[in-house]
Amino acid sequence: MSGLWQFFLGLRQRAGVSIGILLVAVVAAAAGTLGPAYDAAARTSILQDGLHDQVPIARAIEATTGGSVIQLASGLATAEAQVLDPHLGGRATASRLFLPPVEAVLGQVPPPKVAEPTGTQVHDVPLASRTGICAHLRLTAGTCPAARDQVLVSAAYATAAHVATGGTIDTGRTGYGTLHVTGEYALPSAAELANDPYWLGAQCDDFSGPCASGANDVNGPSVKTFDALFTPVATFDQAPDTIQGAATVVLALNPDGVRSGDLGNLSAAVGELTNDQTLSSDNISVTSSIPVLTAQVTSDWGSLDVPVLVISLQLLLLAWLLLFLIATDAAEARAPEVALAKLRGYGGVRTVAFGISEPAILLLISFPAGALTGWGLTAGLARVLLRPGTPADLTPLAIGAAALSTLGGLAAVLIAARNTLRRPVTAQWQRTARDATKRGWVLDGILLTGAVAGLAELLAGGNVSSARSGSLGLLVPGLLGLAVAVVASRLLPAACAALFRRTRRHGGTGLFLAVRHIARRPGGTRTTIVLTASFALATFAIAAYFVQQGNIARVAQAQNGAAGVMVVTAPPGQDLATIVGRADPSGTQATVVDRYTGTSDGSQLLAVNPAQWARIAQWAPGFYDGSTAGLAKQLEPFPPSTVVLPARATAVRLTAAGIRNAPPGATATLWMIERGSTSGGQTSVSLGPLRDGTLAAQLSDCPCDITMLSLDSDDVLAKTYSGSVTLSALATQAGSGPWTPVTPGLSRVTGWGAGSEFSEGCQSAGSVSAPDSALAWSWTWGGACSPALNRRDLPSPVPALAATGLTQSTGSTYDTLGLDGQNLATQPIALAAAVPGSPSSGIVVSRAYAQLAADYISSGFAQEEVWTAPGALASVRSKLEAAGVQVASTTTTADIESVLSRQGPALASVLFLAAAAAAALLAGGAAVLALYQAGRRRRLEYAALLAGRVPRRALRASVLIEQAVVLGFGIIAGVVAGIVAAIIVLRNVPEFATPPASPPLVYNPPAVSVAVPLVVVIAVLAAAAIFAALAVIRAARPELLRQGQA
């Protein structure tokens, strides 16, 4: 009890040092805890991000087979489980890792007998069973099929086949017999199909649409597909064994069931499954991207682990160094008691125990306190930075690290106290100081050698100032800071000593005293080492953080293209741009972008409204050097000069005159694009024989853009005809209404050109002129090449903005694929280092040109998007949905920033920032405390000076100058070292799990952003220093001298 009382008395007597030791020891233990605990939490967050943010196919195993439909899927699932389960460690683990398997069987029944246009290829109707289908479909009529031969049909099928709930479907000779319709279902939304792993593969197998087999073949014939008839698996299991079908089993990972420790086994098991020879020989094909996913997550972990370790070690080393410095002061403060203990006959071990008992007990207290603090910090960081819901556990490794930190602290205390403990009793009370101002070189030598050797190793290893990227570069600021600190701590006393002569002859007493105290205080400038090193780290960390945040913002802006991007599907037959135009009449909040992604070279065509796109797309500095408004004009130098036959037109006519030298039997055909067509493409109407007078044809489904007027002959011409005709008076009629002229129709030559109906193998010859508001067309017609009057509505090649990742030159033609998947010749008129929406592979053209060039055909690889300005996403979305637009997905720039910010390098950067800021504050606090302690030890000297008529203000100035110089010098040296480190090494430090090819990243630290937090920290330290200085001088009172203590 008395020992404990003595301990508390000692703590009270040496409160400043005791608090310092406790604080630093807590930070050391917290640093030890924080690293592993944060790493574990961040790993979980990265894993969960990796699992949740992937499209379903990236986290699923898809096994397929074919054969007799009887128990085809269940057999496949069993075979799959037999291979997978043992590698995963049993069924229980497999059940935890994966969602319940979705077993699907696919057969076919004949299509309903429906009249289709000639040449249309009508596909069979899929008959499908899918595990738990009724839980995933919305029934619009009837009930879920529960027994063999019962089916659900889609509303579209019901309409097409004229069948309703309660009706039957004859499957002819397929063997399925008659199917009984129990209900109708509504198609899942595009978003459900894209994002719910249940529907993996269903979009193409079960539902009609662009993904359905054959629908994408723009060169093929028209295709008619139907939605699946869903039936219970009993329909297949009880079918004749001669019926063949396909089965698919989809095993999708359950993100919430996967833990960090599962990844190795999971990857190996899936690898075994996909390569299993037995399954292959049984005609079972297994595909999965899970190994890719796990490799990606593991790689991201790797980008986190190394920096976390490096950062934690740096903070730990700094804390130990601080502890050593403070413990040295503490040991000195206790030196007389230690000497007394020796006089009382304490042995060596007992003296050591007595001498370090206070710091040892403080360290013991700091262990749980630090571990809990580190845990709390981890929880705080996890809440702010990591994926919502990520647990922050106090792992055994974290506790062990805290214990190790504490043991390291104990070692630092022992080393710090060794001089005091070994000092002879007589030396303790000698009035003459033992080593006066002499300062050992051993510690400095070790630190400097270590720092320089480390820097040399990093330089030789290519981690600095080279293209190599690696987290070891994070050691540079610490090492550089340390090297600068050691040198600076030697320079400061030397610089002050250089002022001795001057301050002795000039200036006030304050400066006179201050420079001498700084220069001569034994070990005093060691605080400069810690201060400089920690501020180097802090400055670098702040610079790195802001540079990374800036680059994350740049990448997010470039990748998303706009503040908000929706992938949408317009209602059939409606132009998305028109709907968006109604939703945003100003054209400043939303714009349509058609994206074609089916190229083999990875380029992406972005078809845009140039003016709107230039306004709404996100342009960060360095993306594009020119004026975006000017760019918009270059992309669409003139609006497409289409000749449009209006909506509701039912007939078209024109006048032909002066026909000369036409082959016998020549006919005229008018070609056009029906804008309302769901599939786009050209359609034609015959104007009948070519003759002088009015040529007319019936129309439907307009508005239509005229693309061509061709002349045809039933025969291959034996000779060449050079003839001509004058065309005029293009007009349309709606129903029985009056004929309305089409403007500009055939009155101007602009946009019209003489050519041939089919360009392949035919030389176009002929000319067009426009005398007297009519079009005079002359041709040369021979062989099988029919002449045509082509509508040329757009420039060729189409002007484009190209990413520098695609081409480095403007002026030459760049061939890509248009919205129809066909070749589109473009001419880059400008280059962008980063194209918004497709940074390194985007090629941007006018949407109007692209649609015309594609004859309004949209390939299955073309995706319609609506880009929105900041803050406009919600309102635009609601308006679009109200207009019938289906929104499949929405991505905001903030979403991408959030994801990028949760990657390993970004998480490590924040940890570095937090650790370095803590280190800077701690080091600054320790420096202030050390200066305060030194001042307190001098209070009797100050009292004597006061008594000797030295003005109090001079003493105050002396202490303030000392604080300012020591702190200022250390901080400035540290900040400079940090900035230098940032300049030379930031480009080597990874900022992303996978470095983006574009946009170009910026590594210049933003001056203001870096300065503000530093100024705040410095201001806090300055306030503490001033407070401490004033307290020191206030404590110096001449009355102290009366007690004879001086």
Add this chain to the structure above:
Amino acid sequence: MTIDEARDVPLLEASGLRVERGGRVLFSAIDVTARPGDRIAVTGPSGTGKTSLLSVLAGLGAPAAGSVRRAGVAVTAGRLPDRTSAVLQGFGLVSLLTAAENVEIGLRSAGMPPRAAIAAANEALTDLGLGEHADHLVQELSGGQQQRVAVARALASRPQLLIADEPTAEQDAVTRELVLARMFAVAAGGGAIILATHDPEVSARCDQVVSLARHLPTHA
């Protein structure tokens, strides 16, 4: 004013002094008057309040009762009166200054120009046999040398009244004589010296002796 006339004006006049410490009366009803040329010794066993009495006389502390007047002016506690120097028991030196700097700082604070202060400091230290130690940090000097630095600092400002607390306690016989000679020179020059000492030889060389006896425990 002649010397005789000057002697009529006390350099220091303390009357009815009572000092307490920790509620215990150290001494009471002490009168001290120092006139030009006076050499006054304060003696008494340890703990009788010699240092406290000197502190009160030097203005470094306030008495519980009584008054101290320096050249007719009441002494303000917390500051040495003008033309008064003190050699404190703990010397009151700044450990990280050299011997010369310790002397200079006092002179500079008294308004002496820096160059003159340097010269005066060197002279004072040389007078006390510390010329070759002038540029040594005081914490590198022995206790006796540090004490002489303190004496040099006190003498360098050429005080009219010198108050010294056992100024020869750490001196050998030779340096003791040197120190005493320099200090008594203040009195010889028309000033006065009040010193506390345990050394009977030193007190024997003084004109007056204020002897403090151990008080019975009496609480104020």
